Amino acid sequence: MIKVIGNIGVIACTLGGYVAMGGKLAVLNQPFELVIIFGSAIMAYLVANSVHTVKQSLTDLKQIYKKDKYGKDEYMELLSMMYSVFKMARTKGWLALENHIENPEDSEIFQQFTTFYNDKRAVTFVCDYLRIISLGSENPHELEALMDAELETMEQEKMHTAHAIQTMADGMPALGIVAAVLGVIKTMGSITEPPEILGKLIGGALVGTFLGVWLSYGFIGPMANAVAERNQAELKYYHCIKVCILAFLQGAAPQVAVEFGRKILLHDTQPTFLEVEEATQNVQLPKA
Numbered sequence: 008m009i010k011v012i013g014n015i016g017v018i019a020c021t022l023g024g025y026v027a028m029g030g031k032l033a034v035l036n037q038p039f040e041l042v043i044i045f046g047s048a049i050m051a052y053l054v055a056n057s058v059h060t061v062k063q064s065l066t067d068l069k070q071i072y073k074k075d076k077y078g079k080d081e082y083m084e085l086l087s088m089m090y091s092v093f094k095m096a097r098t099k100g101w102l103a104l105e106n107h108i109e110n111p112e113d114s115e116i117f118q119q120f121t122t123f124y125n126d127k128r129a130v131t132f133v134c135d136y137l138r139i140i141s142l143g144s145e146n147p148h149e150l151e152a153l154m155d156a157e158l159e160t161m162e163q164e165k166m167h168t169a170h171a172i173q174t175m176a177d178g179m180p181a182l183g184i185v186a187a188v189l190g191v192i193k194t195m196g197s198i199t200e201p202p203e204i205l206g207k208l209i210g211g212a213l214v215g216t217f218l219g220v221w222l223s224y225g226f227i228g229p230m231a232n233a234v235a236e237r238n239q240a241e242l243k244y245y246h247c248i249k250v251c252i253l254a255f256l257q258g259a260a261p262q263v264a265v266e267f268g269r270k271i272l273l274h275d276t277q278p279t280f281l282e283v284e285e286a287t288q289n290v291q292l293p294k295a
Contacts, residue, residue: 010072010233017225034207037214043186044179044219048227052175064168064234071233075276077244081122083278083286085244086265088120089251090287092137093261098292101141108134108141115293132157132245136252147256154249162242169235176227183219187212240273247271262287 026032053061070076077085095103095116107114111134117124124130136150144150190212197208251268259267262284269283278286 013229014226021221021225034210035214035217037211037218040186040190040211040215040218043189044182044215045222047182047185048175048179051178052171055174056171060168060171064172067168067234067238068172068230071230071237075237076241077276079276079278082244082247082269082272082276083282084120084122085247086251086268086278086283087286087290088117088123089133089248089268090261090265091116091119091290091292092133093251093255093264094290095292096255097261104137105141108137119291129244129248133248133252140252140256145256147253150256151249151253154253158242158245158249161245165238165242166235169231169238172227172234173231176223176231179223179227180216180219183216183223186215186219188215190215240276243271243273243276 022032022035025035056064092104092107095107107116111117111124111130117130136154139150139153190208194208194212197204200208247268250271251264254267255261255264265283265287266280269277269280272278
């Protein structure tokens with residue numbers, strides 16, 4: 008909601024201020040200048056990026072206007088799930104977890120935690136590393152190096168759309184100049200016209216520069232930053248999983264391991280120690 012207010016505010020402040028100065032909105036109505044700037048920017052974006060990136064960019068742009076994927080409740084659920092896994096491994100052994108790891112879609116543990124269970128990538132991330140540990144790879148340094156490599160790849164993947172959108176934003180002021188130059192060329196072809204007509208043509212040409220800068224810094228650039236911020240916040244979910252697993256692998260008790268994960272969370276999504284303790288106390292492990 009706040010981003011919608013921001014977009015509306017940019018339009019209201021810009022056009023409102025222009026009208027307040029005595030400007031005429033009709034002069035800004037230059038649809039073909041918009042086609043030159045925005046159309047060329049989109050076409051260049053298609054040339055510069057893969058089909059996957061283009062599709063993911065559209066998805067990411069839609070997501071910035073929605074509720075954050077992982078909030079305090081989702082992290083409470085994640086920490087409770089990790090506690091359940093560690094508790095079972097500590098009390099019943101890694102063999103008891105084998106079926107949950109190999110068949111996560113049928114796991115009674117994972118099914119208790121709806122958000123995590125429905126996030127297939129997160130489920131795969133957790134199960135892959137639990138499987139590696141269960142197979143005997145218990146060196147925390149080796150596992151941390153592998154996790155860091157995978158998280159780095161995920162970051163590159165998630166941040167690529169933000170970089171691509173930002174690159175488009177960076178190019179729009181230059182495309183605005185292109186539109187303005189074309190407008191001037193058009194004006195020079197009408198140099199014999201009276202001053203009032205030339206004034207309108209020159210004003211229309213300058214609209215290109217305005218649109219390029221306005222669209223870049225007022226809309227596309229901020230959207231790219233919002234995509235980057237949201238994707239960085241989503242990566243924190245996986246860093247939390249990493250910290251919990253490594254802490255447990257180094258010998259921490261289940262409650263302590265999830266506390267390690269809690270401590271790295273951002274302030275606005277971080278549950279308190281007592282909230283996590285209460286949630287984990289209510290966790291029910293499968294009987295079998």
